[in-house]
Amino acid sequence: MFRHVDIGLLRSFVAVYESGSITAAANQLHLTQGAVSQQVKRLEQLFSCAVFERDRHGARLTNEGERLLGHARRMLRLNDEVWADMNAPAFTGEVRLGVPHDLVGTHLARILKSFAQSCPNVEISLTSASSVELQEALRAGKVELALIEEPAGEPGADGECLAVEPLVWVGCAGGEAYRKRPLPVAIVTETCVFRPRMFAALDAKGLPWRTVFENSSIEATSATVRMDMTVTAWLASTVPLDLQILDASSGLPALPDFAIKLCQSAMPLSAPAQEMARHIRAGYMDRLRQAA
Structure with missing residues (x-):
């Protein structure tokens, strides 16, 4: 029965x-x-x-x-x-989406896969850049939607806050790079929004630092950390499982929380872009429910 x-x-x-x-x-x-x-x-x-x-x-x-x-x-x-x-209606056309380097291969990947499966006739044009560069792309109309990272609780981009996450120091599992002085730091790009907060925190604690590697490639940055050449800072949810979050026992200063915002250009969104926005909101809401 x-x-x-x-x-x-x-x-x-x-x-x-x-x-x-x-x-x-x-x-x-x-x-x-x-x-x-x-x-x-x-x-x-x-x-x-x-x-x-x-x-x-x-x-x-x-x-x-x-x-x-x-x-x-x-x-x-x-x-x-x-x-x-x-x-769902049968959407066609193109969605131009901007995403920070560190978010492309994380939770967002599942959201984009879900969107592609439900809207197979929509082409996704993905731009990966720093949040500063993505805000400029929004203003210029080069992208319709963008995920923007910025310090939580501070005035910033107009948009819908999807999540707030801690910014954490990251090093090689069992590594020693975090003990070196000056501290060797890897940054994905010079315009990275994490950069000024990282260095301000180090300066406030009186820890000398130097940038060892700057390149607009998250994979290259990860490689220097895995080789124990550098440390870096990422949102907690984006840290690869084979790397180590360096807590207060490392002697490195605490870093601020960052908000992930969904922002759009000044132009009215196309129907496919509105559907993409809905998928992104739903994906982040689902993630929050799973974490509860």
Whole structure:
């Protein structure tokens, strides 16, 4: 006999967990509190177990709820992907997207793959450059959309903040380059937005430094770090698994958080560019949910 899980029940379950209460989940889902409570109750009846422990502080997951959460998120994600794919208009044309060097091969790669699969008739024209150069490309109309990195909490580019991440020092796993003085530093490009914050932090701590390598290639920069010739600084989520994040025990100064923003040119976005923007937002939102 076939058994079916109601997607609506799972959506209410995940909403209660992510928002922290039935009241907040009801507001998020545009339902009454009673409706959300009833859906959670039906879910518990379906699996013959409690998924939440309720107290005066709100709702917390039980062990069974923890087991269900990952399954529920995957089913909701697939449901939403199927719905979007089957109802999406057939986009054609070109999207001109600008991306900082360090973000091209990270989480964004999966987002671009998803977009290419759902919009096979749209050509993606990708420009990889520093955030400073990408802002100029936006102003000149050379790209329609761009991801921009800038210090969190400071006035900067107009755009939608997708994520805030720590900037971290990176070295060779088990390496010694971080002990050298002056500190040998590799920078991808002279216009890198991380550069002034890195050197200001080193100067404030009185640590001498020198740039050993500057080249607009993330692969070349990575190579000098792997050879233990230099250290560098990247967003935490972009650090390759074979390299080491250098924490406070290294003696290097703390670095500021950086925001990743989705920015657009002054011209109205084409339909394919609007769809690309939607994919990028959804991809980053999905990443944040997975990290929760």
